[in-house]
Amino acid sequence: KFGDEKLIFTLIKKIAHRDGFGNFLAEGVKKLAEKWGKNSINFAIQIKGNEATAYDTRLLPAMALSFMTADVGAHHNRSWTINDDIKENREEIKGKAKIVIMYQHKRPLLDQLGVCRFPWVETKMDYDLYAQFYSLVTGIEATTNDLLLSSERVWNLTRCFWIRENPGFDRSWDLPPKRWTEPFDDGPIKGKALSYEDYNKLLDEYYELRGWDLKGIPTKEKLKELNLDFINL
Known part of the structure; x- marks a missing residue:
């Protein structure tokens, strides 16, 4: 019961x-x-074997894409985009992938630095300060762009790990369960929900911006660009 x-x-x-x-x-x-x-x-209600955290994303395309492509399975801590969905028209598909990728580089970067993300989330702390802190602590001069590039490298490296460990890995691993296509049955968005056509459009745009092929596999060109061309997929 x-x-x-x-x-x-x-x-x-x-x-x-x-x-x-x-x-x-x-x-x-x-x-x-x-x-x-x-x-x-x-x-x-899972993606890549991880149960989705408690947010209903059936009409939140950016947040849905965040869950779909998170490197730990469906979880909000990699890319929190609900506010952006609401501000930018929650029914609009186009342009949401760019927002998701931005957060997927910024939020995990804080994990790489070993710092709490709440000063940035709650107070919008300037990312340039993190670059300054990193440079002072390590003695290695780095700009914000340097750190974000490092985060992009980690994201692609993790994707390659998924592919290596799961033969046959493709875009189907990024698609949500059928339940996510069922319309809301009450409230102001009654009768609405994203469709599999919408989810695939989100993935197409996301993969293109990432430099991955239509199966969601990083291209050789992208890996070379990130100095990850030692990886053989």
């Missing part, structure tokens, strides 16, 4: 100890749905 908090606590313990049905749940909803069958994969 949905909302049964006693059952939730029971399942948490079973998952932690891989006890009975908890052993299946411990593998995540993707593997559970694949094992269960009966088209249940259509209702597994």
Whole structure:
């Protein structure tokens, strides 16, 4: 029964100890749905095996694309774009990929530097300050663009790792579950939702800006540009 908090606590313990049905749940909803069958994969709210964090992105194209292409699976911490979706027309597809990529370079960069992202998120701290801090601490002169280029290299390197570890990796890994195409059934956006055509348009624009092919694979030219041409895909 949905909302049964006693059952939730029971399942948490079973998952932690891989006890009975908890052993299946411990593998995540993707593997559970694949094992269960009966088209249940259509209702597994996950991408790349990671369950989506608690935001409904069915009419938030930039945020949906953020979930779809995040290097850890569907998670908001790689690219937070809900505000941009609302400001820039939440039903508009074109131009959202550029916004997503910008955040995918900026937010993970803070992880690379080992600093909290909240000063930037909450106070809009100037990124040039991070470059100055990095230069002072390491003795290596670096501009903001240098750091963002490093973040882009990491993003592409991580993508290559996904491809190496998962034979047959292609754009299907970036597509959301069918559930994400179901229209809202009430409220001011009743009857609306992004379609698979919309999701594929988002990916097409994203891949083009990234320098990846239509399967979502970084091109040799892009890898060479980033000094990652030692990678053989």
